[in-house]
Amino acid sequence: SGGGGGGGDKQPPSLWEPIPFVYNSLQFLLDNEGFMKRAQAALKKTTVARFRQGGHLVYLVSGPKNVQAVFGRSHNNNIHNDDLMVRSTLPLWYRLSADDLRRFATDKTGRGRNPLPGTEDTPPENRLFLGYEHVHNEFLARAQHLAPMVEQYQRQLTQTLDGLCPSPSDATGTGKKGRNDDGVVLGVVDFCKGRVARCALHALLGPGAFEISPDLVERMWEFDDAVFPLVMGLRLGVPEWLNRRAHAAHRRYLNAVRRYLDAAWADFDWADPASADARWEPRFGAQVTREVAKWFRDHGFTGPDTGPGAVGILAWAQNSNVIPTTTWLVMEVARDPELLRALREEVETAFATDGATGRRRTLDPQKVAALPLLASAYTETLRLRMNFNVVRNVRQSFTMAGYTIRGGSLLQVPTLVAHYDEDVWGAESHPASEFWAGRHIKYTDEPDAEGRVTRKRVFAMASRTGSYFPYGGGNLICPGRHFAKQEIMLTIALLISRFDIEFLGWTKLDGSPSDRPPRNDPRFSGGGAAPPDRDMKIRIRPIAS
Ligand code: HEM
Numbered sequence: 001s002g003g004g005g006g007g008g009d010k011q012p013p014s015l016w017e018p019i020p021f022v023y024n025s026l027q028f029l030l031d032n033e034g035f036m037k038r039a040q041a042a043l044k045k046t047t048v049a050r051f052r053q054g055g056h057l058v059y060l061v062s063g064p065k066n067v068q069a070v071f072g073r074s075h076n077n078n079i080h081n082d083d084l085m086v087r088s089t090l091p092l093w094y095r096l097s098a099d100d101l102r103r104f105a106t107d108k109t110g111r112g113r114n115p116l117p118g119t120e121d122t123p124p125e126n127r128l129f130l131g132y133e134h135v136h137n138e139f140l141a142r143a144q145h146l147a148p149m150v151e152q153y154q155r156q157l158t159q160t161l162d163g164l165c166p167s168p169s170d171a172t173g174t175g176k177k178g179r180n181d182d183g184v185v186l187g188v189v190d191f192c193k194g195r196v197a198r199c200a201l202h203a204l205l206g207p208g209a210f211e212i213s214p215d216l217v218e219r220m221w222e223f224d225d226a227v228f229p230l231v232m233g234l235r236l237g238v239p240e241w242l243n244r245r246a247h248a249a250h251r252r253y254l255n256a257v258r259r260y261l262d263a264a265w266a267d268f269d270w271a272d273p274a275s276a277d278a279r280w281e282p283r284f285g286a287q288v289t290r291e292v293a294k295w296f297r298d299h300g301f302t303g304p305d306t307g308p309g310a311v312g313i314l315a316w317a318q319n320s321n322v323i324p325t326t327t328w329l330v331m332e333v334a335r336d337p338e339l340l341r342a343l344r345e346e347v348e349t350a351f352a353t354d355g356a357t358g359r360r361r362t363l364d365p366q367k368v369a370a371l372p373l374l375a376s377a378y379t380e381t382l383r384l385r386m387n388f389n390v391v392r393n394v395r396q397s398f399t400m401a402g403y404t405i406r407g408g409s410l411l412q413v414p415t416l417v418a419h420y421d422e423d424v425w426g427a428e429s430h431p432a433s434e435f436w437a438g439r440h441i442k443y444t445d446e447p448d449a450e451g452r453v454t455r456k457r458v459f460a461m462a463s464r465t466g467s468y469f470p471y472g473g474g475n476l477i478c479p480g481r482h483f484a485k486q487e488i489m490l491t492i493a494l495l496i497s498r499f500d501i502e503f504l505g506w507t508k509l510d511g512s513p514s515d516r517p518p519r520n521d522p523r524f525s526g527g528g529a530a531p532p533d534r535d536m537k538i539r540i541r542p543i544a545s
Pocket residue numbers: 133136140314317318319321322325386390391470471472473474476477478479480481483484529
């Protein structure tokens with residue numbers, strides 16, 4: 001390992017390769033967990049390492065300072081993902097036709113307010129990367145668009161939970177008392193992938209999605225299972241007939257989204273300002289969905305799959321990380337009665353009270369998002385379960401940790417290395433590899449109105465951006481992160497404030513008994529939030545209120 005060229009081009013150590021040029025590329029795709037273990041070991045000795053992947057020079061980057069540099073403002077123009085979008089995201093997921101793809105490929109203006117030097121003459125409507133990114137940042141990330149989506153989500157989930165088992169008072173009225181005493185037995189994985197995901201999709205796409213494509217949730221998870229084979233197929237040039245199952249799953253999902261979108265377009269009244277400006281309406285659902293579909297139409301993209309592709313990938317992005325994260329968090333809470341009790345006590349403070357009667361009403365999502373122990377448990381779940389490498393293109397060479405990062409190369413910033421760093425996250429009797437709900441909590445002493453000092457929990461995650469980045473970072477950070485956080489925290493809050501939860505046991509995903517608790521499912525290594533490879537059976541009983 002070591003230098004590649006001297007003088008101004010000092011290269012970081014390269015990952016050892018038993019079979020030159022081939023092994024690293026293939027292991028990355030076919031045994032990502034094994035590859036990342038080697039990368040993790042190598043990055044203990046150096047903060048930057050390099051390897052080759054499909055002919056590209058890739059730098060693996062670790063260490064809080066280097067990570068902050070990758071995400072920092074000073075590199076906004078130089079570190080980007082435009083080429084990655086053209087090479088894989090846009091053809092594979094957005095299903096752009098070759099002609100449409102070429103239009104993106106010729107946009108070299110970057111994402112800054114001003115076009116990059118040499119591209120200043122580009123008409124604004126041809127700045128496609130910037131224009132499309134704006135749709136997400138405007139309609140997904142901003143508070144005024146978030147609130148209606150969260151409200152819809154809360155309403156749907158409340159209804160769903162109410163339907164699971166009638167409350168004791170209802171039961172007495174309907175004579176179903178026996179069923180209540182027994183509660184209801186659920187598999188946590190099934191519950192989250194089924195009911196919770198359906199509520200989330202309802203908030204994003206509106207009720208029409210299920211009227212027209214009743215199997216949308218199932219089609220989405222079938223697609224989720226096909227994502228790895230599809231990515232691999234593209235990277236390794238596998239022909240479609242050799243990857244038939246994955247392509248068929250993708251097509252079924254696209255068709256389910258297409259049917260819903262066609263109906264939404266047909267029914268929507270663009271001339272009616274009340275509809276055209278609505279932040280949420282029943283045809284397209286959230287405004288972001290409508291704006292994404294409209295952006296591709298208005299900009300003359302004509303590929304037959306582009307609309308369903310774009311909206312399909314938005315719906316998948318909404319759920320593919322949120323649902324595994326929620327699943328893990330429900331499991332952590334259900335297996336630890338002490339944590340459940342502490343969280344339930346905290347959630348009690350997040351109900352809005354009726355000014356006139358003083359009685360508690362519904363959960364206030366803003367208050368829920370600010371609960372320190374719940375926020376810490378949520379943070380801890382993402383820290384442990386997100387396993388992917390943030391990827392970026394490099395425009396021009398620059399120096400990092402004394403090494404030259406060459407223009408035209410790729411950067412990969414692994415969450416695994418940062419999130420499991422013992423020096424940063426380890427605490428006495430709580431190693432970094434362990435889930436500890438209280439890890440991101442500090443206690444402060446504060447006097448109350450009568451001057452008595454009370455100990456107060458505070459959520460504390462300050463200045464850790466280089467060591468914790470489940471949502472990526474910099475100007476390309478996930479635009480759905482605020483929605484995701486509110487969804488996940490609300491789900492836990494609603495569930496534990498309504499139900500007592502009893503842990504019954506672990507099962508395999510097919511429902512048969514398992515003699516061990518779950519681990520991160522290795523099939524999803526490198527793909528984002530890793531779902532558990534085992535399920536948990538719980539019994540829930542309504543809490544008498
Ligand atoms: C736990 C939940 C989630 C996690 C961990 C997550 C993570 C990520 C990451 C790592 C990226 C790439 C960022 C980068 O390259 O720096 C991303 C992009 C994205 N996410 Fe999320 N995400 C979550 C939830 C959501 C939700 C709920 C939505 C939408 C409702 C969403 C929509 C998107 C979109 C549209 C992009 C692509 C942005 C672009 O490049 O144009 N995500 N997400």
